[in-house]
Amino acid sequence: MNVLHWKLGLVLGLLILSIWLLYPTVEWYTKPAEERGKLEAIKMRPRRILNLGLDLRGGTHMLLELDVEKLDKKTNLADALVRAIEIIRNRIDQYGVGETPISRQGERWISVDLPGISNTEEAEDLIGRTALLEFRLVNTSPEAEKALARVAELNESPFAKGGALSPEIAKLMPKGALLFRAASEEDGARTKYYVLESTVPVTGAYLENARVETDSQFGTPNIAFTFNKEGGKIFESFTGDNVGKYLAIVLDDVVHSAPVIKSRIGGGSGVIEGSFTIETARNLAIVLRAGALPAPVKIIEKRVVGPDLGEDSIKKGLTASVIGFLAVVLFMVVYYKAGGFVANLAIGLNVILLIAAMSYFSATLTLPGIAGMILSLAMAIDANVLILERMREEMALSKPIPLIIPTAYDKAWSAILDSNVTTWIAAIFLFQFGSGPVKGFAVTLTIGLLCGMFTSVFVTRAVYEFWLTSNPKELSI
Amino acid sequence: MIILIGKTNINFIARRHIFFAISGLALALGAASVAVKGANLGLDFTGGTLLQVKFDKPITIAQVRQAVKSANIEAGIQTFTGRNAFALKVKGKQENVNETADKLLQGLKANTRGNTFSEEKRDYVGPVVGRDLSKKALFAIILSLFGIIIYVAFRFSNPVWGAAGVIALLHDVWVTFGAMSITNREVDLVVVAALLTIAGYSINDTIVIFDRMRENIKKFPKMLLGELVNVSVNETLSRTLITNATVLGVVLTLFIFGGDVINNFAFAMLVGSICGTYSTIAIATPLVYQWERRRK
Numbered sequence: 001m002n003v004l005h006w007k008l009g010l011v012l013g014l015l016i017l018s019i020w021l022l023y024p025t026v027e028w029y030t031k032p033a034e035e036r037g038k039l040e041a042i043k044m045r046p047r048r049i050l051n052l053g054l055d056l057r058g059g060t061h062m063l064l065e066l067d068v069e070k071l072d073k074k075t076n077l078a079d080a081l082v083r084a085i086e087i088i089r090n091r092i093d094q095y096g097v098g099e100t101p102i103s104r105q106g107e108r109w110i111s112v113d114l115p116g117i118s119n120t121e122e123a124e125d126l127i128g129r130t131a132l133l134e135f136r137l138v139n140t141s142p143e144a145e146k147a148l149a150r151v152a153e154l155n156e157s158p159f160a161k162g163g164a165l166s167p168e169i170a171k172l173m174p175k176g177a178l179l180f181r182a183a184s185e186e187d188g189a190r191t192k193y194y195v196l197e198s199t200v201p202v203t204g205a206y207l208e209n210a211r212v213e214t215d216s217q218f219g220t221p222n223i224a225f226t227f228n229k230e231g232g233k234i235f236e237s238f239t240g241d242n243v244g245k246y247l248a249i250v251l252d253d254v255v256h257s258a259p260v261i262k263s264r265i266g267g268g269s270g271v272i273e274g275s276f277t278i279e280t281a282r283n284l285a286i287v288l289r290a291g292a293l294p295a296p297v298k299i300i301e302k303r304v305v306g307p308d309l310g311e312d313s314i315k316k317g318l319t320a321s322v323i324g325f326l327a328v329v330l331f332m333v334v335y336y337k338a339g340g341f342v343a344n345l346a347i348g349l350n351v352i353l354l355i356a357a358m359s360y361f362s363a364t365l366t367l368p369g370i371a372g373m374i375l376s377l378a379m380a381i382d383a384n385v386l387i388l389e390r391m392r393e394e395m396a397l398s399k400p401i402p403l404i405i406p407t408a409y410d411k412a413w414s415a416i417l418d419s420n421v422t423t424w425i426a427a428i429f430l431f432q433f434g435s436g437p438v439k440g441f442a443v444t445l446t447i448g449l450l451c452g453m454f455t456s457v458f459v460t461r462a463v464y465e466f467w468l469t470s471n472p473k474e475l476s477i
Numbered sequence: 478m479i480i481l482i483g484k485t486n487i488n489f490i491a492r493r494h495i496f497f498a499i500s501g502l503a504l505a506l507g508a509a510s511v512a513v514k515g516a517n518l519g520l521d522f523t524g525g526t527l528l529q530v531k532f533d534k535p536i537t538i539a540q541v542r543q544a545v546k547s548a549n550i551e552a553g554i555q556t557f558t559g560r561n562a563f564a565l566k567v568k569g570k571q572e573n574v575n576e577t578a579d580k581l582l583q584g585l586k587a588n589t590r591g592n593t594f595s596e597e598k599r600d601y602v603g604p605v606v607g608r609d610l611s612k613k614a615l616f617a618i619i620l621s622l623f624g625i626i627i628y629v630a631f632r633f634s635n636p637v638w639g640a641a642g643v644i645a646l647l648h649d650v651w652v653t654f655g656a657m658s659i660t661n662r663e664v665d666l667v668v669v670a671a672l673l674t675i676a677g678y679s680i681n682d683t684i685v686i687f688d689r690m691r692e693n694i695k696k697f698p699k700m701l702l703g704e705l706v707n708v709s710v711n712e713t714l715s716r717t718l719i720t721n722a723t724v725l726g727v728v729l730t731l732f733i734f735g736g737d738v739i740n741n742f743a744f745a746m747l748v749g750s751i752c753g754t755y756s757t758i759a760i761a762t763p764l765v766y767q768w769e770r771r772r773k
């Protein structure tokens with residue numbers, strides 16, 4: 001065993017390792033699309049494979065902003081964001097779609113990716129709901145009646161655009177009470193309003209479970225909920241103290257029903273009645289189970305790529321890349337002969353290593369990522385050309401072959417190192433400070449540069465050194 | 478042995494004023510186009526809505542324009558030849574996510590009876606996001622340029638070289654940006670990735686020649702700078718052209734066969750890689766010469 005054997009062994013070992021790492025990716029993408037979809041839905045997607053970005057496979061990307069102004073003053077922003085992400089993840093998980101990367105972006109943004117989903121209305125509704133469930137007593141004082149009568153006379157909503165109550169109504173409102181809108185019962189019907197106490201004795205934070213139940217009398221869907229132990233106790237004593245009063249069930253600032261409290265309610269469970277369809281009831285149960293968002297979120301960016309468009313762009317881009325790549329490979333062999341063949345080996349290995357590394361890191365390939373790959377491949381080809389041109393220069397000086405190879409590598413090395421490191425420096429900054437697509441570019445570029453340096457310098461040199469052991473008389477480049 | 482470029486002895490330095498004039502013209506053309514027409518910035522930066530639909534039966538752009546007009550929205554319309562698909566773009570501040578897209582859909586539905594369509598793509602970029610994206614991309618680029626200058630200054634023990642390399646790189650990026658404006662192509666985040674690629678490629682190309690200059694300075698310490706630059710550029714000319722020819726070949730196939738989605742990207746890469754080759758020979762090294770000579 002000498003140094004050369006170690007080198008060749010290392011190259012071979014890496015090749016085998018890469019193929020082993022690549023295997024799950026290849027296996028996954030050769031499956032028919034439907035089967036992949038089914039496996040994703042039950043979360044059976046292999047973890048260490050190369051992911052395709054939404055621009056390549058179709059799907060929806062959304063960026064949400066947490067409305068910081070509506071956040072409880074006591075909560076810390078970072079904590080609220082973590083909680084919001086957790087809750088949104090819960091909601092989407094229960095909705096039953098596959099892998100959905102959700103992550104924090106910046107100070108108060110949340111990025112949500114829904115691969116393969118391009119009809120997002122329902123998902124948007126699911127994510128965007130605050131799902132703040134509150135129980136408030138109805139204020140039945142004469143002032144409240146007066147205020148409601150005035151609201152009924154108005155031809156417009158008593159709420160101004162920002163959600164503030166119009167000053168005229170605000171003057172009429174009894175102390176410690178708030179005006180709430182009722183859920184609309186049917187299209188075109190006049191919206192009803194309620195005056196409710198501002199104190200909230202029980203909230204959805206105590207909820208343990210929520211599910212859809214069909215009303216035994218009318219067959220309409222209702223939502224049955226159960227409190228946890230603590231919530232059950234509070235609810236029991238609260239209802240016991242307020243028998244005969246009306247209790248409004250308020251969800252996201254909308255009153256769904258306001259039944260009268262007939263007696264103390266024990267057991268910690270109840271039912272929200274309202275004009276739900278099966279679908280809205282199901283989604284509502286999901287968001288109630290998952291919990292309330294700490295503050296409302298707003299969609300500030302949304303990108304939907306239909307499934308066909310993604311596939312189309314992949315096919316065309318891939319075909320073009322393969323043609324271009326083959327042209328380069330052919331040129332190298334024609335121009336540099338055996339030297340070109342060695343360079344092609346290195347570039348081929350480079351592609352395998354690069355994709356294997358990206359699969360291992362579960363990286364996501366996007367269009368800008370492909371740009372990064374192209375740059376790194378171009379630089380790998382450049383490194384090979386640099387070495388081969390140096391060999392030609394040394395050959396022109398009629399040096400013996402065993403001297404040509406090491407001299408050419410030594411002389412080409414500084415240029416290869418410096419150009420790669422320079423580009424790598426740029427890539428690091430882009431990764432650190434760029435966002436989204438710029439980051440994707442930086443990731444593939446960085447991995448590509450490392451693979452490129454290794455294959456075009458280390459691997460090719462090992463091949464030449466191996467070839468030198470046969471005492472060749474001529475160098476074919 | 479096939480040799481495309483044999484031993485050359487072109488006096489690049491003597492022709493530097495011609496190069497500077499050509500580059501000046503290209504930069505000015507780009508600047509003029511950006512000043513007059515403005516850069517066609519994509520939604521990524523301006524914010525707004527894009528809706529791309531594909532019709533099942535043939536439809537004319539006039540019909541689509543009519544439909545958009547009936548929705549009371551001013552939208553730019555882009556057609557995809559041979560695909561029966563149209564992209565409707567409404568740029569500017571839009572506060573709510575689906576508002577504009579839904580209005581457009583209604584208009585299309587009402588005015589294209591007897592023809593059905595499917596939604597291929599929908600983008601909404603809120604006003605805050607657009608600003609944030611441009612700010613972050615710019616910040617990252619500026620920092621990486623400084624990183625490059627510092628590294629090159631350190632490795633070649635001369636800050637002028639690093640600066641010259643960065644100027645050549647900026648030259649390539651600006652000319653490409655100008656070409657995008659002249660041809661009315663849109664600059665979106667994918668094109669920004671292309672510009673980054675061009676920057677990386679340009680500096681790579683430049684450094685290879687700098688490396689040869691560094692080597693030759695040690696080899697011929699008494700050689701005048703002008704001659705040194707010429708010798709170095711000529712010695713590496715074969716490598717410069719071969720590498721760039723291969724890259725150009727790949728980019729050209731992407732441009733011709735790559736399809737609509739990456740066409741803008743491929744165009745930027747095409748212009749940029751030609752510029753990158755040119756600027757290394759005609760801008761970066763002559764600038765070093767010009768600069769060093771003035772100091773003496």
